Structures are given as C-alpha cells and as structure tokens.
Amino acid sequence: MTHLLHRSIHASLPVAVRGEGIHLFDATGKAYIDASGGAAVSCLGHAHPDVLAALHAQLDRIAYAHTGFFTTEVAEELADRLVDDAPEGLDHVYLVSGGSEAVEAALKMARQYFVEKGEPQRRHIIARRQSYHGNTLGALATGGNEWRRAQFKPLLIETHHIDPCYAYRLQMPDESDEAYAARAAGELEAKILKLGADQVIAFVAETVVGATAGAVPPVADYLKRIRAICDKYGVLLILDEVMCGMGRTGTLHACEQDGVSPDIVTIAKGLGGGYQPVGAVLLSKRIFDAFALGSGFFQHGHTYMGHPMAAAAGLAVQTILKRDGLLGNVRAMGNHLETCLVERLGNHRHVGDIRGRGLFRGVELVKDRATKKPFDAGLKLNARIKKEAMTRGLMVYPMGGTIDGQNGDHVLLAPPFIVGKSDVEAIVERLADAIEAAIASV
Ligand SMILES: Cc1ncc(COP(=O)(O)O)c(C=O)c1O
Incomplete structure (x- = not known):
C-alpha cells in the first residue's frame, strides 16, 4: 500500500536505501550498478564525500x-x-x-x-x-x-x-x-x-x-x-x-x-x-x-x-x-565503452546501431538488421530489457518509440564519470545478457 502516485501505478519498485560510488543498494541489500546515472544525472556516482x-x-x-x-x-x-x-x-x-x-x-x-x-x-x-x-x-x-x-x-x-x-x-x-x-x-x-x-x-x-x-x-x-x-x-x-x-x-x-x-x-x-x-x-x-x-x-x-x-x-x-580531471576519464572510458559494446553487440542480429559520445551511448534494437524493421511496439521490448537488467543488478535507461514516438526500442547508457575499465566491462556483459533474455522472452 502506498500513498505516493508513482510514475507507474502497477509497478512494484525496490526501495533504494543507500548509494556508494557507482552502486545503489535496495532494502534487501541487493546492489545495482548505476549505468544510466538514473536518467543521466549521477555523474559523480553516489555519496561522494566531498559533495x-x-x-x-x-x-x-x-x-x-x-x-x-x-x-x-x-x-x-x-x-x-x-x-x-x-x-x-x-x-x-x-x-x-x-x-x-x-x-x-x-x-x-x-x-x-x-x-x-x-x-x-x-x-x-x-x-x-x-x-x-x-x-x-x-x-x-x-x-x-x-x-x-x-x-x-x-x-x-x-x-x-x-x-x-x-x-x-x-x-x-x-x-x-x-x-x-x-x-x-x-x-x-x-x-x-x-x-x-x-x-x-x-x-x-x-x-x-x-x-x-x-x-x-x-x-x-x-x-x-x-x-x-x-x-x-x-x-x-x-x-x-x-x-x-x-x-x-x-x-x-x-x-x-x-x-x-x-x-x-x-x-x-x-x-x-x-x-x-x-x-x-x-x-x-x-x-x-x-x-x-x-x-x-x-x-x-x-x-x-x-x-x-x-x-x-x-x-x-x-x-x-x-x-579530478574527470573529463579525461569520460573520454577514455567512453571509448572503452564503445569498444566493448561493439565487440559484444556489434554483430548481434537484433542490434541495429551503437552510437553516442563519451559516456553517453545508445544501442538501438531492431527485429531485422537488413530492413531496420523494429520489434512490434506491443511487445514492449524496452521494458523487458529494463526488467532483465534490474534482475542482473544493472540500471540502464531503455525507452520505446525511438523512431516516431511509437515504434522502435533503444537502451541509453550514461554511467558515472568515475567508472573504471572493469566496471565498463561488467556493464556491457550484464546489458548483453539482459538484452538476450528480453529478446528470448518475446
Ligand atoms: C534534453 C532534456 N531537456 C529537458 C529535460 C527535463 O528535465 P527535468 O526532468 O529535470 O525537468 C530532460 C529530462 O530528461 C532532458 O533530457
């Protein structure tokens, strides 16, 4: 029972209780890598002592x-x-x-x-x-x-x-x-x-x-x-x-x-x-x-x-x-993120495009790479990816309507500027698994 009018009334949300660096923790103690900075917000990660x-x-x-x-x-x-x-x-x-x-x-x-x-x-x-x-x-x-x-x-x-x-x-x-x-x-x-x-x-x-x-x-x-x-x-x-x-x-x-x-x-x-x-x-x-x-x-x-x-x-x-010279890390880790995304998903038959700059990257999903035909909007592939990612302890920002407000699906990545190489690799691994599980479920 909640008296909050949540964004989505029927969704059941984990309770966030703590943040540290690139992670958020829910009330059960589960950790999530915040690979989207919420919605491209948390650029220094969570609980930065100097802030x-x-x-x-x-x-x-x-x-x-x-x-x-x-x-x-x-x-x-x-x-x-x-x-x-x-x-x-x-x-x-x-x-x-x-x-x-x-x-x-x-x-x-x-x-x-x-x-x-x-x-x-x-x-x-x-x-x-x-x-x-x-x-x-x-x-x-x-x-x-x-x-x-x-x-x-x-x-x-x-x-x-x-x-x-x-x-x-x-x-x-x-x-x-x-x-x-x-x-x-x-x-x-x-x-x-x-x-x-x-x-x-x-x-x-x-x-x-x-x-x-x-x-x-x-x-x-x-x-x-x-x-x-x-x-x-x-x-x-x-x-x-x-x-x-x-x-x-x-x-x-x-x-x-x-x-x-x-x-x-x-x-x-x-x-x-x-x-x-x-x-x-x-x-x-x-x-x-x-x-x-x-x-x-x-x-x-x-x-x-x-x-x-x-x-x-x-x-x-x-x-x-x-x-802390963090713009340098955004460029270096942005390049690494792009490389990892291309290596892991570049040839995936349902990944149409990988794009972006720095630590701001998008992956567009398609039903068919040759024709760029999107998945049926009714399948809500983006919502399935979000769910699968959360299950794997990963926050990403998937959205539908990429093409015209109705059709198309993409995932937006916007990790904190403090990420390191192994964090980036973990993000891409979990994301790829979540995408595959979501597609397998449609
Ligand atoms: C480009 C752009 N402009 C404006 C906004 C609105 O910002 P807010 O949600 O803080 O009102 C957003 C939020 O996502 C955005 O991405």
Whole structure:
C-alpha cells in the first residue's frame, strides 16, 4: 500500500536505501550498478564525500534566502564558475531547479529578448521531431515526441518541428555525411522561410538527443550549418544540454565538439549530479544587454531559483569534475565503452546501431538488421530489457518509440564519470545478457 502516485501505478519498485560510488543498494541489500546515472544525472556516482561535506557546510551557513531579497555567495560563485567555462559569448546565468524549468525560462527569455528589441511580432518556436525538452507545458510543446504530447495537445502552445539529424534512420544509403548534414539543416531554413523570417523566435535542439532517441549525435557540420541559418535570419539558437551537457559527452558542453556557441544553453542533470535539484540557463551578452538596456529585468521567477543548497551542490560537483580531471576519464572510458559494446553487440542480429559520445551511448534494437524493421511496439521490448537488467543488478535507461514516438526500442547508457575499465566491462556483459533474455522472452 502506498500513498505516493508513482510514475507507474502497477509497478512494484525496490526501495533504494543507500548509494556508494557507482552502486545503489535496495532494502534487501541487493546492489545495482548505476549505468544510466538514473536518467543521466549521477555523474559523480553516489555519496561522494566531498559533495556531502560541501552540502553539510552550506546547510550550516544558510539553507535558503529568497532571490527577491538577497543574493548568496554560493550562487554568485557557481555563476562565476559556469561563465568561466561557458561556450564563447555566454556570460550570464539564470539558476533554476531542473531541466524543464531551464527550458521554460529559455523560451521566455528568447521571447522577451525580441520584445525588448522592438520585434514583438516574433512568435514561433521551431524544434525537432523526436526530441525531449521536459514535461512542463512550454517544454512539452517544444519537444517533438508524439507519445508524450498526444493527450495534452489541446493545452500546448503552437510550435513547429523539423526532422532530427538521425543518421541511422534518415541518412540515405548513398548520401555522404556532409550532404546529409546539409539536407537536414536545410529543413530549418525552409521552415523559417515558410513561417516568415521575421516571425521566428528561436530554434531549439538537443546537441546530442537523449531520452527519446538514445544518444544521437549530429553528423558532420550539421550544427555549424544550423548556427549559420539562425544568424542569417536573426533567429536565436537554444541548445538543450540538460542531459548531454556538463561533461557527459567528454567536453563540458557537448556543442564544443561541434565548434558552435548557442545564444542560450540549458543545463541541469550533471550540473548537480543528483545531490540537489538544480538547473541553469546560460545566456549570451546580447540577450543580457537587451534586458539591461531595456526593461531592466527578466519577467520570470520561481520561489526556489538560486537555492543555496542547490547552488552548493552544483559548485561542489563542478569543482570536483575539474579537480579530478574527470573529463579525461569520460573520454577514455567512453571509448572503452564503445569498444566493448561493439565487440559484444556489434554483430548481434537484433542490434541495429551503437552510437553516442563519451559516456553517453545508445544501442538501438531492431527485429531485422537488413530492413531496420523494429520489434512490434506491443511487445514492449524496452521494458523487458529494463526488467532483465534490474534482475542482473544493472540500471540502464531503455525507452520505446525511438523512431516516431511509437515504434522502435533503444537502451541509453550514461554511467558515472568515475567508472573504471572493469566496471565498463561488467556493464556491457550484464546489458548483453539482459538484452538476450528480453529478446528470448518475446
Ligand atoms: C534534453 C532534456 N531537456 C529537458 C529535460 C527535463 O528535465 P527535468 O526532468 O529535470 O525537468 C530532460 C529530462 O530528461 C532532458 O533530457
């Protein structure tokens, strides 16, 4: 009997009682390797002593002060740190409590920017199909996952979607990466021209698509082309790095690897590593200046924004990430993870694609490799894999609807940045066993 409205009412969940390093333990004492960081959150693993110490110290100093009355040293310090390491041109930070809040703030920021600039007619947001930007109404409307949107459609603001850059499914057999990147980015230009170049506020995209498609990185110079198209029409580029940012792909910001700076970037999960709920929006100087020289404020706000405990978690996690050189481990262990996945599953007749960057990897399952036909969605292969993995003491993040919100299955891997070689090997072994058991059960 529970009085909690759980995510799934009929599921029976183990009770998590303790975490240590890459493991979580349930009330029966069973250990699980957290190979998905929950949902790409726990970048330092669990119970990191230095994060715990920083949180205890912050609690002893000050737990809460409303941002309408005060600023705090810890929030200022986190903002300084984030700006020091930000993509070029981003020089202010808006602190919130999670990814959806970050996306909501980014959308309103982009709209207010054009109001301040005297272009209030701009009203359209363009994003991509099969993206996920959060579950609050603005973020849900921006996301392009049909299954998540369907029943809430009457409540969603008008948004527009183009195809994602999803090479495995959408690149043509004889098409080069460059030609595909040009074609995929060209969809944005066509959409902007259709809506009216002076009517569009922003284009929103996950640099590496996470939950809905399973670690899908952009191809060739796709993002550079997107940046150029946005610049050509004065449209803002918002990159949602809530899942793929803060080191997950091997660079602090995923877009560094694409040589692109957005006007706004949203971050969350790996920012505080799960030690506190925290997210942030990093915005460019020109957006900040438009506010500063205009109305003088951003018309938004939440009770818990800039929360000192959340800021302390973000600051501690980011300090440790740098101090311990963990981005190097993300790259090295990311390569090892890719090698192990390819060795163990690369020739599997039901594995269609292995992809991703750093410690952010996706495995897409197919019924038939030659035709890329997915398994029947009714079989819920992804849920079976999750169950088989949990039985084997492994947390991974499988999801269905990979292709179009209904069809397709993938498994997302996002282990903590502290994993070692033998951990990676254990993850791949258990995952491969779970996949095989799940397929055998359908
Ligand atoms: C890319 C992206 N944006 C936004 C969100 C929403 O974040 P939250 O669940 O913290 O609201 C998520 C969560 O998975 C995400 O992956």
